Amino acid sequence: MHPTPPLIAALLIAACAGERPPTPPAGAHALAALDLTALRLLPAVAVAAPPVTADAVPAFDRPFADLAPGTSASIGTTRDGYLVGGVPLPTSGPLAARPLSVRRDAVYATPTLVRALGRAAERVDRAWPGSVLWAGDASAAGGGDLPGHASHNSGRDVDLAFYRRGADGRLADIPTLTAFGGDLRAAAGLRFDAARNWALVAALLEDPEVEVQWIFVASYLRDAMLDEARATAARPELIEQASQVLAQPSDSSPHAEHFHVRIYCGAEERLAGCLDARPFHPWAHRRDADLDRFVDGLLPFLDHGWSDELEWAITRLVRMNATSASDRLRRLTSDPDPRVAALATDAVDFLTGRRTPAAWARWRAPEGVLED
Structure with a gap:
Protein backbone atom coordinates (compact mmCIF):
# COMPACT_ATOMS: atom_id res chain seq x y z
CA MET A 1 0.00 0.00 0.00
CA SER A 72 17.81 15.39 -4.52
CA ALA A 73 16.22 14.08 -7.68
CA SER A 74 16.88 12.22 -10.89
CA ILE A 75 15.36 14.41 -13.60
CA GLY A 76 14.39 13.33 -17.11
CA THR A 77 15.65 10.10 -18.64
CA THR A 78 18.84 8.15 -18.01
CA ARG A 79 19.97 9.21 -21.48
CA ASP A 80 18.97 12.89 -21.64
CA GLY A 81 18.39 13.87 -18.03
CA TYR A 82 20.44 15.32 -15.21
CA LEU A 83 20.92 15.02 -11.46
CA VAL A 84 20.01 17.48 -8.72
CA GLY A 85 21.52 17.11 -5.26
CA GLY A 86 23.48 13.96 -6.06
CA VAL A 87 25.79 12.47 -3.45
CA PRO A 88 29.20 10.87 -4.04
CA LEU A 89 29.96 7.21 -3.55
CA PRO A 90 32.25 6.45 -0.60
CA THR A 91 35.92 5.87 -1.31
CA SER A 92 36.61 3.19 1.30
CA GLY A 93 34.84 0.38 3.10
CA PRO A 94 32.66 -2.46 1.78
CA LEU A 95 31.49 -0.06 -0.96
CA ALA A 96 34.25 2.01 -2.56
CA ALA A 97 34.46 4.12 -5.69
CA ARG A 98 37.15 3.11 -8.17
CA PRO A 99 40.00 5.66 -8.21
CA LEU A 100 39.62 6.06 -11.97
CA SER A 101 35.97 7.07 -11.60
CA VAL A 102 36.88 9.44 -8.77
CA ARG A 103 39.40 11.15 -11.06
CA ARG A 104 36.72 11.36 -13.74
CA ASP A 105 34.37 12.99 -11.19
CA ALA A 106 31.81 10.36 -12.19
CA VAL A 107 30.85 9.03 -8.77
CA TYR A 108 27.55 10.81 -8.03
CA ALA A 109 24.12 9.23 -7.76
CA THR A 110 20.80 9.74 -6.04
CA PRO A 111 20.99 9.23 -2.27
CA THR A 112 18.59 6.29 -2.52
CA LEU A 113 20.88 4.46 -4.95
CA VAL A 114 24.01 5.15 -2.88
CA ARG A 115 22.27 3.91 0.28
CA ALA A 116 21.04 0.75 -1.43
CA LEU A 117 24.51 -0.02 -2.78
CA GLY A 118 25.95 0.50 0.69
CA ARG A 119 23.45 -1.87 2.28
CA ALA A 120 24.07 -4.52 -0.37
CA ALA A 121 27.85 -4.27 -0.01
CA GLU A 122 27.60 -4.50 3.78
CA ARG A 123 25.39 -7.57 3.49
CA VAL A 124 27.97 -9.31 1.32
CA ASP A 125 30.78 -8.22 3.64
CA ARG A 126 28.98 -9.66 6.66
CA ALA A 127 28.75 -13.04 4.93
CA TRP A 128 32.29 -12.88 3.50
CA PRO A 129 34.37 -10.52 5.66
CA GLY A 130 36.83 -8.43 3.71
CA SER A 131 34.67 -8.15 0.59
CA VAL A 132 34.85 -4.85 -1.30
CA LEU A 133 32.32 -3.78 -3.92
CA TRP A 134 34.21 -1.47 -6.26
CA ALA A 135 31.87 1.02 -7.90
CA GLY A 136 32.79 2.49 -11.25
CA ASP A 137 31.09 5.28 -13.16
CA ALA A 138 27.75 6.54 -11.86
CA SER A 139 26.98 10.13 -12.96
CA ALA A 140 28.69 13.50 -12.97
CA ALA A 141 27.96 15.82 -10.05
CA GLY A 142 25.11 17.52 -11.91
CA GLY A 143 24.38 14.67 -14.27
CA GLY A 144 24.25 15.19 -18.01
CA ASP A 145 26.30 13.45 -20.67
CA LEU A 146 29.18 11.34 -19.38
CA PRO A 147 31.99 10.50 -21.82
CA GLY A 148 31.96 6.85 -22.80
CA HIS A 149 28.33 6.26 -21.86
CA ALA A 150 25.02 6.53 -23.69
CA SER A 151 23.18 6.76 -20.36
CA HIS A 152 24.38 7.50 -16.80
CA ASN A 153 22.90 11.01 -17.12
CA SER A 154 20.58 11.24 -14.15
CA GLY A 155 22.02 9.45 -11.13
CA ARG A 156 20.12 6.16 -11.49
CA ASP A 157 22.89 4.16 -13.21
CA VAL A 158 26.11 2.76 -11.77
CA ASP A 159 28.78 0.34 -12.96
CA LEU A 160 30.01 -2.21 -10.43
CA ALA A 161 33.08 -4.43 -10.56
CA PHE A 162 32.44 -8.12 -10.01
CA TYR A 163 33.40 -9.88 -6.82
CA ARG A 164 36.39 -12.08 -7.67
CA ARG A 165 38.59 -14.79 -6.22
CA GLY A 166 42.22 -15.53 -6.96
CA ALA A 167 43.70 -18.80 -8.18
CA ASP A 168 44.18 -19.78 -4.54
CA GLY A 169 40.48 -19.30 -3.79
CA ARG A 170 40.96 -16.21 -1.64
CA LEU A 171 38.98 -12.99 -2.06
CA ALA A 172 40.58 -10.86 -4.77
CA ASP A 173 38.49 -7.69 -5.04
CA ILE A 174 40.51 -5.06 -6.88
CA PRO A 175 39.41 -1.78 -8.51
CA THR A 176 40.63 -2.88 -11.95
CA LEU A 177 37.90 -4.31 -14.19
CA THR A 178 38.65 -7.75 -15.61
CA ALA A 179 36.69 -9.52 -18.34
CA PHE A 180 35.57 -13.08 -17.67
CA GLY A 181 35.06 -15.76 -20.30
CA GLY A 182 32.49 -18.49 -20.52
CA ASP A 183 34.57 -20.62 -18.14
CA LEU A 184 34.16 -17.88 -15.48
CA ARG A 185 37.90 -17.22 -15.51
CA ALA A 186 39.96 -14.15 -16.32
CA ALA A 187 43.62 -13.19 -16.59
CA ALA A 188 46.02 -13.92 -13.72
CA GLY A 189 43.90 -16.82 -12.54
CA LEU A 190 40.98 -14.68 -11.33
CA ARG A 191 37.63 -16.42 -11.01
CA PHE A 192 34.12 -14.99 -11.10
CA ASP A 193 32.69 -15.45 -7.60
CA ALA A 194 29.17 -16.61 -8.40
CA ALA A 195 28.22 -16.91 -4.73
CA ARG A 196 29.08 -13.34 -3.75
CA ASN A 197 27.85 -11.82 -7.00
CA TRP A 198 24.52 -13.59 -6.58
CA ALA A 199 24.36 -12.35 -2.99
CA LEU A 200 24.83 -8.80 -4.30
CA VAL A 201 22.05 -9.19 -6.86
CA ALA A 202 19.72 -10.65 -4.24
CA ALA A 203 20.46 -7.81 -1.81
CA LEU A 204 19.66 -5.17 -4.42
CA LEU A 205 16.43 -6.87 -5.47
CA GLU A 206 15.32 -7.22 -1.85
CA ASP A 207 16.22 -3.68 -0.84
CA PRO A 208 13.17 -1.85 0.56
CA GLU A 209 14.11 1.59 -0.78
CA VAL A 210 14.84 1.01 -4.46
CA GLU A 211 13.33 -0.95 -7.32
CA VAL A 212 15.90 -2.33 -9.74
CA GLN A 213 14.99 -2.19 -13.41
CA TRP A 214 18.14 -3.66 -14.96
CA ILE A 215 21.40 -5.30 -14.06
CA PHE A 216 23.22 -5.59 -17.36
CA VAL A 217 25.72 -8.46 -17.46
CA ALA A 218 27.02 -11.06 -19.92
CA SER A 219 24.58 -13.93 -20.47
CA TYR A 220 26.91 -16.69 -19.25
CA LEU A 221 27.61 -14.78 -16.02
CA ARG A 222 23.86 -14.32 -15.60
CA ASP A 223 23.41 -18.08 -15.97
CA ALA A 224 26.12 -18.77 -13.39
CA MET A 225 24.41 -16.54 -10.81
CA LEU A 226 20.98 -18.05 -11.44
CA ASP A 227 22.50 -21.52 -11.07
CA GLU A 228 23.95 -20.38 -7.75
CA ALA A 229 20.55 -19.05 -6.68
CA ARG A 230 18.87 -22.37 -7.40
CA ALA A 231 21.68 -24.35 -5.76
CA THR A 232 21.28 -22.33 -2.55
CA ALA A 233 17.48 -22.65 -2.55
CA ALA A 234 16.74 -18.96 -3.07
CA ARG A 235 13.07 -18.01 -3.09
CA PRO A 236 11.42 -18.85 -6.45
CA GLU A 237 10.00 -15.31 -6.63
CA LEU A 238 13.47 -13.83 -6.18
CA ILE A 239 14.93 -16.09 -8.85
CA GLU A 240 12.15 -15.06 -11.24
CA GLN A 241 12.81 -11.38 -10.58
CA ALA A 242 16.53 -11.88 -11.13
CA SER A 243 15.90 -13.74 -14.39
CA GLN A 244 14.07 -10.67 -15.71
CA VAL A 245 16.44 -8.04 -14.33
CA LEU A 246 19.73 -9.70 -15.30
CA ALA A 247 20.26 -9.22 -19.02
CA GLN A 248 23.00 -8.94 -21.61
CA PRO A 249 22.64 -5.67 -23.54
CA SER A 250 21.79 -5.92 -27.22
CA ASP A 251 23.38 -2.68 -28.41
CA SER A 252 26.53 -2.27 -26.32
CA SER A 253 29.32 -4.43 -24.87
CA PRO A 254 28.24 -7.77 -23.35
CA HIS A 255 29.31 -6.55 -19.89
CA ALA A 256 31.74 -9.37 -19.18
CA GLU A 257 33.82 -7.15 -16.87
CA HIS A 258 31.22 -5.29 -14.80
CA PHE A 259 27.58 -4.96 -13.79
CA HIS A 260 25.55 -1.98 -14.95
CA VAL A 261 22.76 -1.38 -12.44
CA ARG A 262 19.77 0.87 -13.13
CA ILE A 263 16.93 1.68 -10.75
CA TYR A 264 13.46 3.05 -11.45
CA CYS A 265 12.47 6.61 -10.59
CA GLY A 266 11.32 7.12 -7.01
CA ALA A 267 7.75 8.26 -6.38
CA GLU A 268 8.62 11.87 -5.52
CA GLU A 269 11.15 12.05 -8.35
CA ARG A 270 8.38 11.27 -10.81
CA LEU A 271 6.57 14.43 -9.76
CA ALA A 272 9.73 16.37 -10.60
CA GLY A 273 9.87 14.87 -14.08
CA CYS A 274 11.90 11.68 -13.69
CA LEU A 275 11.08 9.39 -16.62
CA ASP A 276 11.49 5.62 -16.82
CA ALA A 277 11.86 3.62 -20.00
CA ARG A 278 10.12 0.32 -20.58
CA PRO A 279 9.88 -2.41 -19.42
CA PHE A 280 7.93 -2.08 -16.20
CA HIS A 281 8.40 -5.33 -14.34
CA PRO A 282 5.24 -6.80 -12.77
CA TRP A 283 6.50 -6.18 -9.23
CA ALA A 284 7.48 -2.54 -9.87
Whole structure:
Protein backbone atom coordinates (compact mmCIF):
# COMPACT_ATOMS: atom_id res chain seq x y z
CA MET A 1 0.00 0.00 0.00
CA HIS A 2 1.52 3.28 -1.10
CA PRO A 3 -0.53 6.28 0.18
CA THR A 4 -0.83 9.48 -1.79
CA PRO A 5 1.89 11.92 -0.62
CA PRO A 6 0.52 14.74 1.58
CA LEU A 7 1.38 17.50 -0.90
CA ILE A 8 -0.50 15.74 -3.67
CA ALA A 9 -3.48 15.20 -1.38
CA ALA A 10 -3.52 18.90 -0.46
CA LEU A 11 -3.51 19.89 -4.11
CA LEU A 12 -6.31 17.48 -4.93
CA ILE A 13 -8.49 18.79 -2.08
CA ALA A 14 -7.99 22.39 -3.15
CA ALA A 15 -8.65 21.60 -6.79
CA CYS A 16 -11.76 19.54 -6.12
CA ALA A 17 -13.14 22.30 -3.90
CA GLY A 18 -12.75 24.77 -6.73
CA GLU A 19 -10.50 27.02 -4.71
CA ARG A 20 -8.45 29.61 -6.51
CA PRO A 21 -4.72 29.13 -5.89
CA PRO A 22 -3.10 31.63 -3.53
CA THR A 23 -1.35 34.70 -4.84
CA PRO A 24 2.29 33.81 -5.49
CA PRO A 25 4.93 35.63 -3.45
CA ALA A 26 6.66 38.47 -5.20
CA GLY A 27 9.58 37.39 -7.32
CA ALA A 28 8.84 33.69 -6.94
CA HIS A 29 7.59 31.17 -9.44
CA ALA A 30 3.96 30.45 -8.76
CA LEU A 31 3.23 27.73 -6.27
CA ALA A 32 6.91 26.87 -6.09
CA ALA A 33 6.49 26.21 -2.38
CA LEU A 34 4.30 23.22 -3.18
CA ASP A 35 7.21 21.69 -5.11
CA LEU A 36 4.93 19.26 -6.92
CA THR A 37 7.87 17.93 -8.84
CA ALA A 38 8.32 14.29 -9.63
CA LEU A 39 6.07 11.28 -10.82
CA ARG A 40 6.31 10.25 -14.46
CA LEU A 41 2.78 10.23 -15.86
CA LEU A 42 1.72 7.41 -18.12
CA PRO A 43 4.90 6.91 -20.15
CA ALA A 44 3.26 4.03 -21.97
CA VAL A 45 0.86 6.40 -23.72
CA ALA A 46 3.42 9.08 -24.47
CA VAL A 47 3.87 9.79 -28.15
CA ALA A 48 6.84 8.55 -30.12
CA ALA A 49 9.75 10.94 -30.24
CA PRO A 50 8.70 13.87 -32.45
CA PRO A 51 11.20 15.86 -34.50
CA VAL A 52 13.30 18.31 -32.50
CA THR A 53 13.08 21.99 -33.36
CA ALA A 54 15.25 24.91 -32.32
CA ASP A 55 12.73 27.12 -30.49
CA ALA A 56 13.77 26.07 -27.01
CA VAL A 57 12.35 27.39 -23.77
CA PRO A 58 15.42 27.60 -21.49
CA ALA A 59 13.40 27.34 -18.26
CA PHE A 60 12.57 23.75 -19.12
CA ASP A 61 16.17 22.69 -19.51
CA ARG A 62 17.46 22.82 -15.92
CA PRO A 63 14.63 24.01 -13.64
CA PHE A 64 16.54 23.99 -10.37
CA ALA A 65 14.41 26.82 -8.99
CA ASP A 66 11.37 24.54 -9.02
CA LEU A 67 12.89 22.11 -6.54
CA ALA A 68 12.79 22.68 -2.79
CA PRO A 69 16.12 23.45 -1.10
CA GLY A 70 17.97 20.28 -0.22
CA THR A 71 16.03 18.20 -2.71
CA SER A 72 17.81 15.39 -4.52
CA ALA A 73 16.22 14.08 -7.68
CA SER A 74 16.88 12.22 -10.89
CA ILE A 75 15.36 14.41 -13.60
CA GLY A 76 14.39 13.33 -17.11
CA THR A 77 15.65 10.10 -18.64
CA THR A 78 18.84 8.15 -18.01
CA ARG A 79 19.97 9.21 -21.48
CA ASP A 80 18.97 12.89 -21.64
CA GLY A 81 18.39 13.87 -18.03
CA TYR A 82 20.44 15.32 -15.21
CA LEU A 83 20.92 15.02 -11.46
CA VAL A 84 20.01 17.48 -8.72
CA GLY A 85 21.52 17.11 -5.26
CA GLY A 86 23.48 13.96 -6.06
CA VAL A 87 25.79 12.47 -3.45
CA PRO A 88 29.20 10.87 -4.04
CA LEU A 89 29.96 7.21 -3.55
CA PRO A 90 32.25 6.45 -0.60
CA THR A 91 35.92 5.87 -1.31
CA SER A 92 36.61 3.19 1.30
CA GLY A 93 34.84 0.38 3.10
CA PRO A 94 32.66 -2.46 1.78
CA LEU A 95 31.49 -0.06 -0.96
CA ALA A 96 34.25 2.01 -2.56
CA ALA A 97 34.46 4.12 -5.69
CA ARG A 98 37.15 3.11 -8.17
CA PRO A 99 40.00 5.66 -8.21
CA LEU A 100 39.62 6.06 -11.97
CA SER A 101 35.97 7.07 -11.60
CA VAL A 102 36.88 9.44 -8.77
CA ARG A 103 39.40 11.15 -11.06
CA ARG A 104 36.72 11.36 -13.74
CA ASP A 105 34.37 12.99 -11.19
CA ALA A 106 31.81 10.36 -12.19
CA VAL A 107 30.85 9.03 -8.77
CA TYR A 108 27.55 10.81 -8.03
CA ALA A 109 24.12 9.23 -7.76
CA THR A 110 20.80 9.74 -6.04
CA PRO A 111 20.99 9.23 -2.27
CA THR A 112 18.59 6.29 -2.52
CA LEU A 113 20.88 4.46 -4.95
CA VAL A 114 24.01 5.15 -2.88
CA ARG A 115 22.27 3.91 0.28
CA ALA A 116 21.04 0.75 -1.43
CA LEU A 117 24.51 -0.02 -2.78
CA GLY A 118 25.95 0.50 0.69
CA ARG A 119 23.45 -1.87 2.28
CA ALA A 120 24.07 -4.52 -0.37
CA ALA A 121 27.85 -4.27 -0.01
CA GLU A 122 27.60 -4.50 3.78
CA ARG A 123 25.39 -7.57 3.49
CA VAL A 124 27.97 -9.31 1.32
CA ASP A 125 30.78 -8.22 3.64
CA ARG A 126 28.98 -9.66 6.66
CA ALA A 127 28.75 -13.04 4.93
CA TRP A 128 32.29 -12.88 3.50
CA PRO A 129 34.37 -10.52 5.66
CA GLY A 130 36.83 -8.43 3.71
CA SER A 131 34.67 -8.15 0.59
CA VAL A 132 34.85 -4.85 -1.30
CA LEU A 133 32.32 -3.78 -3.92
CA TRP A 134 34.21 -1.47 -6.26
CA ALA A 135 31.87 1.02 -7.90
CA GLY A 136 32.79 2.49 -11.25
CA ASP A 137 31.09 5.28 -13.16
CA ALA A 138 27.75 6.54 -11.86
CA SER A 139 26.98 10.13 -12.96
CA ALA A 140 28.69 13.50 -12.97
CA ALA A 141 27.96 15.82 -10.05
CA GLY A 142 25.11 17.52 -11.91
CA GLY A 143 24.38 14.67 -14.27
CA GLY A 144 24.25 15.19 -18.01
CA ASP A 145 26.30 13.45 -20.67
CA LEU A 146 29.18 11.34 -19.38
CA PRO A 147 31.99 10.50 -21.82
CA GLY A 148 31.96 6.85 -22.80
CA HIS A 149 28.33 6.26 -21.86
CA ALA A 150 25.02 6.53 -23.69
CA SER A 151 23.18 6.76 -20.36
CA HIS A 152 24.38 7.50 -16.80
CA ASN A 153 22.90 11.01 -17.12
CA SER A 154 20.58 11.24 -14.15
CA GLY A 155 22.02 9.45 -11.13
CA ARG A 156 20.12 6.16 -11.49
CA ASP A 157 22.89 4.16 -13.21
CA VAL A 158 26.11 2.76 -11.77
CA ASP A 159 28.78 0.34 -12.96
CA LEU A 160 30.01 -2.21 -10.43
CA ALA A 161 33.08 -4.43 -10.56
CA PHE A 162 32.44 -8.12 -10.01
CA TYR A 163 33.40 -9.88 -6.82
CA ARG A 164 36.39 -12.08 -7.67
CA ARG A 165 38.59 -14.79 -6.22
CA GLY A 166 42.22 -15.53 -6.96
CA ALA A 167 43.70 -18.80 -8.18
CA ASP A 168 44.18 -19.78 -4.54
CA GLY A 169 40.48 -19.30 -3.79
CA ARG A 170 40.96 -16.21 -1.64
CA LEU A 171 38.98 -12.99 -2.06
CA ALA A 172 40.58 -10.86 -4.77
CA ASP A 173 38.49 -7.69 -5.04
CA ILE A 174 40.51 -5.06 -6.88
CA PRO A 175 39.41 -1.78 -8.51
CA THR A 176 40.63 -2.88 -11.95
CA LEU A 177 37.90 -4.31 -14.19
CA THR A 178 38.65 -7.75 -15.61
CA ALA A 179 36.69 -9.52 -18.34
CA PHE A 180 35.57 -13.08 -17.67
CA GLY A 181 35.06 -15.76 -20.30
CA GLY A 182 32.49 -18.49 -20.52
CA ASP A 183 34.57 -20.62 -18.14
CA LEU A 184 34.16 -17.88 -15.48
CA ARG A 185 37.90 -17.22 -15.51
CA ALA A 186 39.96 -14.15 -16.32
CA ALA A 187 43.62 -13.19 -16.59
CA ALA A 188 46.02 -13.92 -13.72
CA GLY A 189 43.90 -16.82 -12.54
CA LEU A 190 40.98 -14.68 -11.33
CA ARG A 191 37.63 -16.42 -11.01
CA PHE A 192 34.12 -14.99 -11.10
CA ASP A 193 32.69 -15.45 -7.60
CA ALA A 194 29.17 -16.61 -8.40
CA ALA A 195 28.22 -16.91 -4.73
CA ARG A 196 29.08 -13.34 -3.75
CA ASN A 197 27.85 -11.82 -7.00
CA TRP A 198 24.52 -13.59 -6.58
CA ALA A 199 24.36 -12.35 -2.99
CA LEU A 200 24.83 -8.80 -4.30
CA VAL A 201 22.05 -9.19 -6.86
CA ALA A 202 19.72 -10.65 -4.24
CA ALA A 203 20.46 -7.81 -1.81
CA LEU A 204 19.66 -5.17 -4.42
CA LEU A 205 16.43 -6.87 -5.47
CA GLU A 206 15.32 -7.22 -1.85
CA ASP A 207 16.22 -3.68 -0.84
CA PRO A 208 13.17 -1.85 0.56
CA GLU A 209 14.11 1.59 -0.78
CA VAL A 210 14.84 1.01 -4.46
CA GLU A 211 13.33 -0.95 -7.32
CA VAL A 212 15.90 -2.33 -9.74
CA GLN A 213 14.99 -2.19 -13.41
CA TRP A 214 18.14 -3.66 -14.96
CA ILE A 215 21.40 -5.30 -14.06
CA PHE A 216 23.22 -5.59 -17.36
CA VAL A 217 25.72 -8.46 -17.46
CA ALA A 218 27.02 -11.06 -19.92
CA SER A 219 24.58 -13.93 -20.47
CA TYR A 220 26.91 -16.69 -19.25
CA LEU A 221 27.61 -14.78 -16.02
CA ARG A 222 23.86 -14.32 -15.60
CA ASP A 223 23.41 -18.08 -15.97
CA ALA A 224 26.12 -18.77 -13.39
CA MET A 225 24.41 -16.54 -10.81
CA LEU A 226 20.98 -18.05 -11.44
CA ASP A 227 22.50 -21.52 -11.07
CA GLU A 228 23.95 -20.38 -7.75
CA ALA A 229 20.55 -19.05 -6.68
CA ARG A 230 18.87 -22.37 -7.40
CA ALA A 231 21.68 -24.35 -5.76
CA THR A 232 21.28 -22.33 -2.55
CA ALA A 233 17.48 -22.65 -2.55
CA ALA A 234 16.74 -18.96 -3.07
CA ARG A 235 13.07 -18.01 -3.09
CA PRO A 236 11.42 -18.85 -6.45
CA GLU A 237 10.00 -15.31 -6.63
CA LEU A 238 13.47 -13.83 -6.18
CA ILE A 239 14.93 -16.09 -8.85
CA GLU A 240 12.15 -15.06 -11.24
CA GLN A 241 12.81 -11.38 -10.58
CA ALA A 242 16.53 -11.88 -11.13
CA SER A 243 15.90 -13.74 -14.39
CA GLN A 244 14.07 -10.67 -15.71
CA VAL A 245 16.44 -8.04 -14.33
CA LEU A 246 19.73 -9.70 -15.30
CA ALA A 247 20.26 -9.22 -19.02
CA GLN A 248 23.00 -8.94 -21.61
CA PRO A 249 22.64 -5.67 -23.54
CA SER A 250 21.79 -5.92 -27.22
CA ASP A 251 23.38 -2.68 -28.41
CA SER A 252 26.53 -2.27 -26.32
CA SER A 253 29.32 -4.43 -24.87
CA PRO A 254 28.24 -7.77 -23.35
CA HIS A 255 29.31 -6.55 -19.89
CA ALA A 256 31.74 -9.37 -19.18
CA GLU A 257 33.82 -7.15 -16.87
CA HIS A 258 31.22 -5.29 -14.80
CA PHE A 259 27.58 -4.96 -13.79
CA HIS A 260 25.55 -1.98 -14.95
CA VAL A 261 22.76 -1.38 -12.44
CA ARG A 262 19.77 0.87 -13.13
CA ILE A 263 16.93 1.68 -10.75
CA TYR A 264 13.46 3.05 -11.45
CA CYS A 265 12.47 6.61 -10.59
CA GLY A 266 11.32 7.12 -7.01
CA ALA A 267 7.75 8.26 -6.38
CA GLU A 268 8.62 11.87 -5.52
CA GLU A 269 11.15 12.05 -8.35
CA ARG A 270 8.38 11.27 -10.81
CA LEU A 271 6.57 14.43 -9.76
CA ALA A 272 9.73 16.37 -10.60
CA GLY A 273 9.87 14.87 -14.08
CA CYS A 274 11.90 11.68 -13.69
CA LEU A 275 11.08 9.39 -16.62
CA ASP A 276 11.49 5.62 -16.82
CA ALA A 277 11.86 3.62 -20.00
CA ARG A 278 10.12 0.32 -20.58
CA PRO A 279 9.88 -2.41 -19.42
CA PHE A 280 7.93 -2.08 -16.20
CA HIS A 281 8.40 -5.33 -14.34
CA PRO A 282 5.24 -6.80 -12.77
CA TRP A 283 6.50 -6.18 -9.23
CA ALA A 284 7.48 -2.54 -9.87
CA HIS A 285 5.08 0.06 -8.45
CA ARG A 286 3.56 2.05 -11.32
CA ARG A 287 1.20 4.13 -9.14
CA ASP A 288 -0.87 4.97 -12.22
CA ALA A 289 -3.99 5.67 -10.18
CA ASP A 290 -2.15 8.18 -8.00
CA LEU A 291 -0.69 9.79 -11.10
CA ASP A 292 -4.08 10.10 -12.75
CA ARG A 293 -5.53 11.69 -9.61
CA PHE A 294 -2.62 14.10 -9.41
CA VAL A 295 -3.09 15.28 -12.98
CA ASP A 296 -6.86 15.54 -12.54
CA GLY A 297 -6.20 17.74 -9.52
CA LEU A 298 -3.74 19.87 -11.45
CA LEU A 299 -6.00 20.61 -14.42
CA PRO A 300 -8.29 23.09 -12.59
CA PHE A 301 -5.27 25.36 -12.10
CA LEU A 302 -5.36 25.90 -15.87
CA ASP A 303 -8.73 27.62 -15.47
CA HIS A 304 -8.14 29.63 -12.30
CA GLY A 305 -4.50 30.61 -12.16
CA TRP A 306 -2.48 33.78 -12.56
CA SER A 307 0.11 33.80 -15.31
CA ASP A 308 2.87 32.42 -13.09
CA GLU A 309 0.59 29.64 -11.87
CA LEU A 310 -0.36 28.79 -15.44
CA GLU A 311 3.28 28.58 -16.48
CA TRP A 312 3.98 26.40 -13.46
CA ALA A 313 1.07 24.05 -14.21
CA ILE A 314 1.92 23.77 -17.91
CA THR A 315 5.52 23.00 -17.06
CA ARG A 316 4.51 20.22 -14.66
CA LEU A 317 2.18 18.63 -17.19
CA VAL A 318 4.87 18.58 -19.85
CA ARG A 319 7.47 17.11 -17.51
CA MET A 320 5.08 14.29 -16.64
CA ASN A 321 4.17 13.65 -20.29
CA ALA A 322 0.53 14.29 -19.43
CA THR A 323 -0.82 13.71 -22.94
CA SER A 324 -4.37 13.61 -21.53
CA ALA A 325 -4.08 17.34 -20.76
CA SER A 326 -3.61 18.40 -24.40
CA ASP A 327 -7.21 19.51 -24.94
CA ARG A 328 -7.27 21.62 -21.78
CA LEU A 329 -3.96 23.20 -22.73
CA ARG A 330 -5.29 24.19 -26.16
CA ARG A 331 -7.56 26.73 -24.48
CA LEU A 332 -4.48 28.57 -23.26
CA THR A 333 -2.89 28.91 -26.69
CA SER A 334 -4.93 32.11 -27.09
CA ASP A 335 -4.31 33.40 -23.56
CA PRO A 336 -3.93 37.21 -23.37
CA ASP A 337 -0.52 36.77 -21.77
CA PRO A 338 1.81 36.09 -24.72
CA ARG A 339 4.20 34.06 -22.56
CA VAL A 340 1.43 31.76 -21.41
CA ALA A 341 0.09 31.44 -24.96
CA ALA A 342 3.53 30.59 -26.36
CA LEU A 343 4.24 28.07 -23.61
CA ALA A 344 0.83 26.43 -24.05
CA THR A 345 1.32 26.22 -27.81
CA ASP A 346 4.69 24.55 -27.36
CA ALA A 347 3.23 22.20 -24.76
CA VAL A 348 0.36 21.09 -26.99
CA ASP A 349 2.72 20.50 -29.90
CA PHE A 350 5.06 18.54 -27.63
CA LEU A 351 2.39 16.37 -26.02
CA THR A 352 0.72 15.59 -29.35
CA GLY A 353 4.01 14.71 -31.01
CA ARG A 354 4.17 17.55 -33.53
CA ARG A 355 7.53 18.89 -32.44
CA THR A 356 9.96 19.01 -29.54
CA PRO A 357 11.54 22.31 -28.52
CA ALA A 358 15.25 21.58 -28.32
CA ALA A 359 15.53 22.10 -24.56
CA TRP A 360 12.56 19.82 -23.92
CA ALA A 361 14.15 16.61 -25.24
CA ARG A 362 14.77 15.34 -21.72
CA TRP A 363 11.00 15.39 -21.06
CA ARG A 364 10.18 12.96 -23.86
CA ALA A 365 9.03 9.64 -22.44
CA PRO A 366 11.56 6.99 -23.53
CA GLU A 367 10.37 4.67 -26.28
CA GLY A 368 12.17 1.56 -25.07
CA VAL A 369 15.19 0.12 -23.34
CA LEU A 370 18.03 2.58 -22.80
CA GLU A 371 21.17 0.56 -22.31
CA ASP A 372 24.77 1.51 -21.61
